[in-house]
Amino acid sequence: DQQVKQNSPSLSVQEGRISILNCDYTNSMFDYFLWYKKYPAEGPTFLISISSIKDKNEDGRFTVFLNKSAKHLSLHIVPSQPGDSAVYFCAASYSGTYKYIFGTGTRLKVLA
Amino acid sequence: DSGVTQTPKHLITATGQRVTLRCSPRSGDLSVYWYQQSLDQGLQFLIQYYNGEERAKGNILERFSAQQFPDLHSELNLSSLELGDSALYFCASSVTRGTDTQYFGPGTRLTVL
Numbered sequence: 001d002q003q004v005k006q007n008s009p010s011l012s013v014q015e016g017r018i019s020i021l022n023c024d025y026t027n028s029m030f031d032y033f034l035w036y037k038k039y040p041a042e043g044p045t046f047l048i049s050i051s052s053i054k055d056k057n058e059d060g061r062f063t064v065f066l067n068k069s070a071k072h073l074s075l076h077i078v079p080s081q082p083g084d085s086a087v088y089f090c091a092a093s094y095s096g097t098y099k100y101i102f103g104t105g106t107r108l109k110v111l112a
Numbered sequence: 113d114s115g116v117t118q119t120p121k122h123l124i125t126a127t128g129q130r131v132t133l134r135c136s137p138r139s140g141d142l143s144v145y146w147y148q149q150s151l152d153q154g155l156q157f158l159i160q161y162y163n164g165e166e167r168a169k170g171n172i173l174e175r176f177s178a179q180q181f182p183d184l185h186s187e188l189n190l191s192s193l194e195l196g197d198s199a200l201y202f203c204a205s206s207v208t209r210g211t212d213t214q215y216f217g218p219g220t221r222l223t224v225l
Contacts, residue, residue, distance in 0.1 A: 006154075042218055042219075043118075043204075043216030043217050044202070046214070089154060089155065097168065098143070098160045102155040103154050105154060
């Protein structure tokens with residue numbers, strides 16, 4: 001049972017444009033969400049997080065939006081840069097647990 | 113560099129064998145997590161230790177075990193290896209045991225032939 005889903009395995013975007021990566025979840029108890037970026041041959045790197053008490057969190061070019069009623073979150077990257085090309089994982093957790101549930105990842109390719 | 117180290121980087125072994133993967137957390141982090149990433153799969157949580165004690169278990173097979181030592185480094189032991197155990201194994205660490213950000217090591221790529 002995949003509780004966190006990233007339905008788009010890949011995405012290509014032109015440099016300078018907006019990249020939107022999507023993530024859906026099924027467990028309404030999740031109250032903390034994160035995005036990780038992963039380059040080949042490296043471990044995932046934390047990018048940005050959001051608590052369920054918020055619906056938006058920004059950090060520079062990265063913004064995460066949370067729609068609790070739709071059980072959906074998205075990561076916006078504006079403007080996209082070639083160095084953003086990587087696999088992006090969303091992850092979810094809830095209070096009282098000690099583990100993240102990861103999605104299967106979306107491979108983003110930013111074209112120069 | 114996340115500050116989390118994992119050894120070895122690559123491991124090639126045969127079916128039926130046993131291997132040990134090692135992880136050193138970031139300085140000051142008390143929690144260590146192990147994840148498995150098979151081909152085209154997301155990261156599957158295996159197990160978590162906090163300050164030497166097991167705190168949470170995920171989809172960890174009975175053939176796999178882990179421990180965290182007094183110096184907080186952790187080892188993941190995989191035995192009776194099967195072809196399907198070939199994967200990337202990541203270790204992550206965090207300060208406490210809650211929803212703190214987890215920082216990942218570079219991973220160990222295990223190939224079972």
